[in-house]
Amino acid sequence: MPAAEHLLGRAGELARLDLVLGGASDCPSTLLVLGDPGIGKSALIAQAARRAAARGAVVLTTTGVPSEARLPFAGLHQLLGPVLPAAARLPRPQRDALLAAFGRSETAVGDIFAVALAALSLLRDCAGTTRVVLVAEDLHWIDRATTDVLAFVARRIDADAVAIVASAREAPRGAMADVLAEVLTLGGLDDVSAGQLVDASAPGLDAALRGRLLREAHGNPLALVELSIAWSRLPPGTLIASWVPVTTRLAHTFAARIDQLPGPCRTAVLVAALNDGPSLWEVLTAASLAVGAPLTSRALEPAIEARLVELAGGDIRFRHPLMRFAIAEGAALAERQDAHSALARVLPDADRVAWHRAAAASEPDEDVAIALDGSAARARRRGAVGVAVASLERGARLSPEPSQRGRRLVRAAELAFELGRRDVVQRLLDEAEQLPLDPLDRIRLQWRRGLGDGRWRDVAQTRSLAELVDRMHRAGELDLALDALLTVAIAGWWTSADDERRATMADAVDRLGVPDSDARVLGVLAFAAPVERGTRVLAVLRRVRAEELDDPGELSLLGAAAGVLGAQELSAAFLDPAIRRLRAQDRLGGLADALISRAWAAWHLGGWDLAASAAAETVRIGVQIERPAAVAAGRLVDGALAAARGAPAVADAIAADVEATFRPLGATSMLALATVVRGLAAQADGRAGEAYDLLLPLLRGGDDGARVIVGQAGIAVFVDAAVQCGELASARAVVHSLGHLAARCGSPTMSAHLAYARPLLADDDEAEDLFVAALGSGLAAWPFLDARLLLAYGSWLRRQRRVGESRIPLRAAREAFDALAADPWGERARQELRATGESAGPRAGAAHERLTAQEREIAGLAARGMTNREIGQHLYLSPRTVGSHLYHVFPKLGITSRAELAGLAGLPGLSGRPESA
Incomplete structure (x- = not known):
């Protein structure tokens, strides 16, 4: 066979791989090599990896095998093993997550993204001094947890000295489906190269056999090599039976070759094929048990000579993964069971032992099923949910x-x-339903079945849920009952459940008798019955001290509940510590939820740069963890900011995209937020009639008080539009109705908007007292609303010919709008001032406003003295990406050094984080 340095017929493919692995500037950093079994994927990648290593790159490799596909992070452990000592330099939460994933710590892996972040940080650390090449062979056999991590890494290495090359038989599904930027599809060798390969592998092969092999192998290198060797050993004149598919023929070839091995060698090779690790010691020890005599590596020499396996550094490896598969498939069932049983007796890892015991079982065995239960629990803690499902299902098959x-x-x-x-x-539920389940298991099945699409859309379903919750409670499953109610309450919020369904859920949680101190109770009541139980929930939330709570998930839920009920300052008080802790623990799913609630709270409270920063991070994380609702909610914050700051077309486009995505899903709360953004954009753009028409159906609301609460941020916009359109009577009726709703739900945000609305809709003889009362009612907590009230009051005073008095509130309004960069409203304040005879030139934009949301965030952290590496760890970006952003920030701010940036730390927009750290 030709030397590896001279792959036949692959010069072009090798050159393409060299560019990717070498980091050519115009090449992507990832590449997928696709091809049939035996087509040469492994040989090509191995040659390219050797060349990269010769240029100084660190090459890390993992290879998938079927038996390891169920072991969480098995592939990642193999990949990162050579650089794992460098994990000592990682932040402690990331280091702990990585070690836990590899079974080196008892710490639970609550979020697979924590492991992914740790892997990314480790690779970036290694890439700081040299190029790193990741090789993932046979992607289709690598465990799901590892491929999720690889996908996470692949999306974030554009600016790093890291390359990923993977091989697979077909385009991958799941997390890796869209992250490998370039695809190299390997076909068979050309006729000349195929002939050279056959001649190098089997010199002197009978001419007739050689010709037939070249015709029927279709250039498949493994078939050419393996069959040419096998056919060269046939007696002269042997006839080859009619051709069967290459993979089947190869499997037959391998089986024939193993049948020729001595018995102990054959057993050792079968054990190696079934083992889910490459350890030669494990194979020889288990094989010794299977044959009843001690074996050494000498027992494998016939298999090495037959070119089935090779030994290297204490490991045994098959020359091609197909060999492992064919050998295992070709063995008799009893032989496989004996090999699995032997492996179960020597392996040190409880999960591997459980799976081999299961494979060795010939009849139901409760002890083995219990062992698989334990394996499932450990896999779940490590974030490998798919492995846990497989463990439980296999355990079910073995349950007597x-x-x-x-x-x-x-x-x-x-x-x-x-x-x-x-x-x-x-x-799984269909199968379970046919069995004689215990009462509690039957309840759990009905609950999961009833959850359906996760929305509980009709009253009958919700009543069934309430009955199930009662039964869960009676069966002692209080946590399950609360979790079920919370899941459905949140789903109902986003799909706008009607009053009867909300009341059913609220009554169900009341019947549980759980104190209001449980965050889940408050969450259910806030999301399910914000009108009917809002004042009760807010009363409890105001007594809770956030600093006394440790669980960031609980803090986040309380913050979200407060935000839903319009208590934005209270919401922020819970969310800020939640965000700090979720970030420290790398819990990206919970972090996205907390950030979007914080972004909307900041919008209401006038912290618009903070809102932009939190929204940008929400979108970034939402894309990373494939959570479209988080992405949409973050983009709507961007839309509200764009509208208020003079980019209504941008706001309209964002709202339209969100509507197109979520209208088919019936997500009426998301659509209500999009309507608010559209209304704000129309009002900012001078389209008062359009704003009025958009917001009237939302705020009139009918019986759907919860939907009105979602849209309460649009009340002031609606009133402005109604005044401009002369629709005072209609607006007064809406405000009157909203007054009753505010009294019931206790929303501070709604009360603030109504305080703003009343003087604008009043007759002149009542307006001034209402303006004064509203200005003294604490609207300063809502700066945008307060500034608009000052503008409205100043305009009213001017129309009353009290020109001198009008200038004071108009100036205050202009300054407030300028501080927010709310240009459309700032220009209106200037127009009013000019109408009083006072000169009012255009606003001079602040330098920081020229920065993007991410640039402001990075600049703020840098201004506080954080290094590029520290900023990258906070924002899940590479230090190189951070440096690139700062390169653009400096000229925008008119500075040339990091020291000058520190002097700008107090500027608006450079506070840096959506938290109070």
Whole structure:
């Protein structure tokens, strides 16, 4: 066979790989090599990796095998093993997450993204001194947890000295589906190269056999090599049977070659094929047990000579993964069970032992099923939910008692729901439903079945939920009952459940008798019944001291509940510590939820640069973790800011995109927020009639008080538009109705907007007292609203010919709008001032306003003295990306050094973080 340095017929493909692995400026940093089994993917990548290593790159490799696909992070452990000592330099939460994923710590991995961030940080640390090349062979056999991490890394290495090359038989699905930027599809070798390969592998092969092999191998290098060797050993004149598919023929070839091995060698090779690790010691020890005699590496010499396996550094590896598969498939069932049983007796890892015991079992065995339960629990803690589902399902198959089998199937379905695999959920529940389940398991099945699409759209379903919750409670499953109610309450909020459904959920949580001190109770009541129970929830929230709570998830839920009920300052008080802790723990899903609530709170409270920063981070994380609702909510904050700051077309476009995505899903709360953004954009653009028409149906609301609460940020805009359109009577009726709603729900935001609205809609003889009362009612907590009230008051005074008095509120309004960069409203204040005879030139834009939201965020952190590396760890960006942003920031701010940036730390917009750190 030709030397590896001289791959035949692959010069062009090798050159293309060299460009990617070498970091050519015009090449992507990822590449997927696709091709049939044996087409030469491994040889090509190995050659390119050797060349990269010769240029000084660090090459890290992992190879997927079927038996490891169920072991969480097995592939990642293999990949990062050579550089794992460098993990000591990672921040402690990331280091702990990575070690826990590899089973080196008892710490639970609550979020797979924590492991992904740790892997990314580790690779960036290594890439700080040399190029790093990641090789993932046979991607289709690598465990799901590892591919999720690889996808996370692949999306973030554009600015790093890191390259990823992967191989697979077909385009990957799931997390890796869209992250490998370039695809190299390998076809068969050309005729000349194929002939050279056959001649190098089997010199003197019979001419007739050689010709037939070249015709029927279709240039597949593995088929050419392996079959030419096998055929060269055939007696002269042997006839080859009619051709079968290459993979089948190769499997037959491998099976024939293993049949020729001595018995102990054959057993050792089979054990190696079934083992989920490359350890030669494990293979020889287990094989010794299987044959009843001690074996050494000498026992494998026939397999090495037959070119089935190779030994290197204490490991045994097959020359091609297909060999492993073919050998395992070709063995008799009893032989495989004996090999699995032997492996289970020597392996040190409980999860691997459990799976080999399961494979060795020939009949139901509760002890093995219990072991798989433990494996499932450990996999769940490590974030490998798919592995946990497989463990529970395999355990169900081994359960002697039908009720135990059903219990494990229901639990597997619950975990499959977390994965979003509704097809798997349905299959598992269908099977479990036929079994004699215990009462509690039957309840859990009905709950999961009833959850359906997660929305509980009709009253009958919600009543069924309430009955299930009562039964869960009676069965002692109080946590399950609360979690079920919270899930459905939040879903109902976004899909705008009607009053009866909301009341059903609220009554159900009341019947549980759980104190209001439980955050889940408050969450259910806030989301399910914001009108009916809002004042009760707010009264409890105002007594809670955020500094006494440790759980960031609880803090985030309380902050979201306060935000839903319009208590924005209270919401921020819970969310700020939640965000700090969620960020420290790298819990990206919870962080996205907390950030979007914080962004909207900052919008209401006038912290618009903070709102932009939090929204930008929400969008970035939402894209990373594939959560479209978080992305949409963050973009709507951007839309509200764009409208208020003079870019209504941008706001309209954002709202239109969100509507197109969420209208088919019935997400009426998201659509209500989009309507508010559209109304604000129309009002900013002078389209008062359009703003009025948009917001009237939302705020009139009918019986849907919860939907009105979602849209309460549009009340002031609606009133402005109504005044401009002369629709005073209609607006007064809406405001009167909203007054009753505000009294019931207790929303401070709604009360503030109504305080703004009343003087604008009043007759002149009542207006001034109402203006004065509103200005003294604490509207300073809502700067944008307060500034608009000052503008309205100044305009009213001018129309009353009290020109001198009017200038005072108009000047204050102009300054407030300028501080917010709310240019459309600032220009209106200037027009009013000019109408009083006072000169009012255009606003001079602040330098920081020329920065993007991410540039402001990075500049703010740098101004506080953080290094590029520290900023990157906070924002999940590479230090190089941070440096690139700062390169653009300096000229925009008119500075030339980091020291000058520190002097700008107090400027608006450079506070740096959506938290109070």
